[in-house]
Amino acid sequence: MSSERPKYAEADSLIGVRWYTPLRLRNYRLFVSLQFLGSTGVWMQRLAQDWLVLQLTGSPAAVGFAVALQFLPMLVVGPLSGILVDLFPKRRILLVCQSIAAVLAMTLAVLNANGSITVWAVYACCVALGVTSAVDGPARQVFVSEVVGDDALRPAIGLNNAIHQLGAMVGPALAGVVIAKAGVAAAFAANSVICLAVIGLVAGIRTSQLHGIPTPMRGRGQVLAGFRHVQQRPALMLVILLAGLMGVFGMNGPVVLAAFADTIWHSGAQGFGLFNTFSAVGALAGALLAGRLGSLGRPGLVAAAALFGLAQLIAALMPSQEWFVVMLVLVGLMTLLFLTSAATTVQLEAGPEVRGRVMALYLPLLLGGHAFGGLLAGWLTEQFGVREGLVATGAFGMLSAAVIGLLMWRNFRRRSGDPRQS
Numbered sequence: 001m002s003s004e005r006p007k008y009a010e011a012d013s014l015i016g017v018r019w020y021t022p023l024r025l026r027n028y029r030l031f032v033s034l035q036f037l038g039s040t041g042v043w044m045q046r047l048a049q050d051w052l053v054l055q056l057t058g059s060p061a062a063v064g065f066a067v068a069l070q071f072l073p074m075l076v077v078g079p080l081s082g083i084l085v086d087l088f089p090k091r092r093i094l095l096v097c098q099s100i101a102a103v104l105a106m107t108l109a110v111l112n113a114n115g116s117i118t119v120w121a122v123y124a125c126c127v128a129l130g131v132t133s134a135v136d137g138p139a140r141q142v143f144v145s146e147v148v149g150d151d152a153l154r155p156a157i158g159l160n161n162a163i164h165q166l167g168a169m170v171g172p173a174l175a176g177v178v179i180a181k182a183g184v185a186a187a188f189a190a191n192s193v194i195c196l197a198v199i200g201l202v203a204g205i206r207t208s209q210l211h212g213i214p215t216p217m218r219g220r221g222q223v224l225a226g227f228r229h230v231q232q233r234p235a236l237m238l239v240i241l242l243a244g245l246m247g248v249f250g251m252n253g254p255v256v257l258a259a260f261a262d263t264i265w266h267s268g269a270q271g272f273g274l275f276n277t278f279s280a281v282g283a284l285a286g287a288l289l290a291g292r293l294g295s296l297g298r299p300g301l302v303a304a305a306a307l308f309g310l311a312q313l314i315a316a317l318m319p320s321q322e323w324f325v326v327m328l329v330l331v332g333l334m335t336l337l338f339l340t341s342a343a344t345t346v347q348l349e350a351g352p353e354v355r356g357r358v359m360a361l362y363l364p365l366l367l368g369g370h371a372f373g374g375l376l377a378g379w380l381t382e383q384f385g386v387r388e389g390l391v392a393t394g395a396f397g398m399l400s401a402a403v404i405g406l407l408m409w410r411n412f413r414r415r416s417g418d419p420r421q422s
Contacts (some may be wrong), residue, residue, distance in 0.1 A: 022148045022156040028207050031147045034165050034201035035140055038098065039167025040174065041194035042133060045105055046070055047172040049122055049129075049189040051179055051258060052112065056119045060259050063376025066126050067255060067370065073130035074137075074364035081135040082360025090143035091210075092203045097136035102195035104128055109188035133265065138359040140164070145355065150209035157347050162340045163285040169276075170284030176273025191237060215320055229354045230361060234411050235298065236349050240362050242305055242404040243342045247369025250308050250335070251395035252377035252390075259386045265321040278325045283333025289333070292342040298412075300346065302405035304338040309397025316390035339366075 022028045047065075053066040084093065104125050111117040141160070148156040178187040230237050257279075261271040296304060311334050313328035343362070350358035373393070379387035 005304075015097065022159060025148060025209075027146075027147050027209050028156060030201050030204050031144065032160065033162060034082065034094075034198045036163045037171075037194050037201070038136070038198045039164045040171040041105075041167075041191045041198065042136075043171025043284070044175040044178075044187060044194070044389045045101070045129060045171075045191045047175040047276070048179060048184055048191070048253070049108070049126055051269065052085075052108075052117070052122055052184050053119060054258055054262070055184070056117070056122070059378075060255055060381045061375075062119070062327060063255050063258060064374040064376070066123060067378075069123055069126035070130045070133075070374065071370050071374075072125060074134040077131050077134040077364075081138055082357030083321060084135060085138045085142055085360060086357055088414055090139045090146060091137070091202060091205060091207065093135060093139040094143070095199060096203065096350025097132050097139070098195050098198045100132045102192045102199070103128065104132070105188045105192035105195060109185045109192060112183075112185040112188065134360075134364065137363045137377035141343070142355050145379045146210045147205070157344050162290050162336070164343075166280075166283050166287045166336065169280040169336065172313070173273065173276035173280040176269065176276045180269040180273045189344050219302070228360065229350065229358055233349065235408065238345065238404055238411065239298070239342055239345055240365055240402070242301065243339070243346075244369040245364065245400035245404070246308060247366045248373040248376065249349040249393045249400060250305075250312060250368040250373070251366075252393055254376050255377040255381065256390050256393075257387070259292045259381050259389075260324065264386050265324070270319070275325065275328055278328045279332035279335075282298065282329035282334075283336045284331070284332075285304075286336025288335040290337050293341075296337075296341040296345075297407075298408050301338065301341055302401050302408065304334060304341065305404070306398050306401035308334040309340050309394045309399075309401060311394075312397065313391050313394030316387045317369065333415060358415045362419065 006393070023032070049070070050063050050066055054060070054063050057063075080173055108117070108122065108125055111121055141164070144156050144160045171421070173185055173191075177186045178190055230240065257275045258272055259273060261267050261269070293300075310329070311327060311331045315324055318324040318327055346362045347355060347359060377389055377393055380392050
């Protein structure tokens with residue numbers, strides 16, 4: 001791989017690297033395109049699976065179980081996938097993972113179209129998608145450093161994370177529209193086409209223009225290298241923990257929105273798609289805001305997490321579907337603002353030689369938290385009611401932000417009093 005600097009490096013040394021600077025590179029334009037499509041596709045698949053489980057069982061708890069099956073594999077496979085990401089070509093990993101995702105999507109499309117689908121077949125695909133995503137996610141997050149090199153790494157990571165999170169909001173919205181208009185099988189088939197498009201974009205990236213990164217640590221203890229790196233940096237560990245808690249108490253959209261559409265507003269798949277669409281509008285605003293603000297810093301991350309929980313709590317109390325939709329825009333905005341800033345902070349503070357393994361800790365904790373959050377939201381919804389479940393998770397999210405904020409403040413005080421503390 002070439003270590004040559006991008007052509008824009010000399011010019012930007014005079015005017016400063018802007019947020020749009022990486023887009024001048026052909027490889028990066030292809031990369032952000034595949035990042036958006038890949039993220040959109042996988043979240044489209046997840047929502048379609050969740051809705052299909054609800055159709056087959058009529059149980060929000062079963063949907064929560066499906067969500068858990070999609071994300072729990074990341075807790076097991078995630079730390080190991082970091083070694084693969086650090087030691088093997090990311091481009092090849094992406095090609096293999098997207099090929100598997102295309103097969104999974106087409107399998108569910110065919111089974112659903114011919115009427116032979118069962119809930120257990122959906123559960124099996126949920127697990128397979130979870131394992132695939134546990135490898136694909138960190139690979140895509142880390143590959144950006146090879147695409148742009150060091151000169152524009154910070155804006156490239158920020159833009160990459162914004163695009164990734166935007167796809168995570170657009171995917172469910174698109175799935176809801178497709179399901180409402182053409183059925184679940186069409187949503188799966190559409191995702192298989194998206195996966196093929198991603199494969200084409202990955203293949204189009206020129207390996208001769210990729211940038212070298214430091215040789216990763218080899219030998220014994222590779223799995224623990226990421227743990228040790230984070231353990232030695234308490235401030236970084238708290239950011240990762242906060243993201244995991246937000247996954248548990250905040251990222252419960254598939255369960256909550258499906259339940260609101262089905263039992264509160266009685267608007268069915270069309271309402272489900274509408275809710276996700278307006279969440280995506282807020283996500284777009286959050287992505288643009290995150291790009292303009294740059295780094296939020298630790299206090300900004302805590303504030304964004306607290307506002308994320310507050311927005312959910314207020315949405316649960318809205319008296320009409322119209323006001324509920326308005327609040328979903330704010331929920332989407334705060335979701336993107338927090339997740340984009342947290343992912344950017346973690347990736348930039350991780351050393352290049354262990355970046356894959358650190359992201360393989362961050363993403364499983366975030367999405368594993370999402371899995372537990374799906375189970376929690378499903379259980380709360382069935383036991384106490386739809387509105388009450390969302391109020392509870394929003395309140396828990398705010399409490400988590402307050403606790404982590406206090407721990408960050410104490411860590412800052414210790415570091416201020418003793419410069420040797422890390």
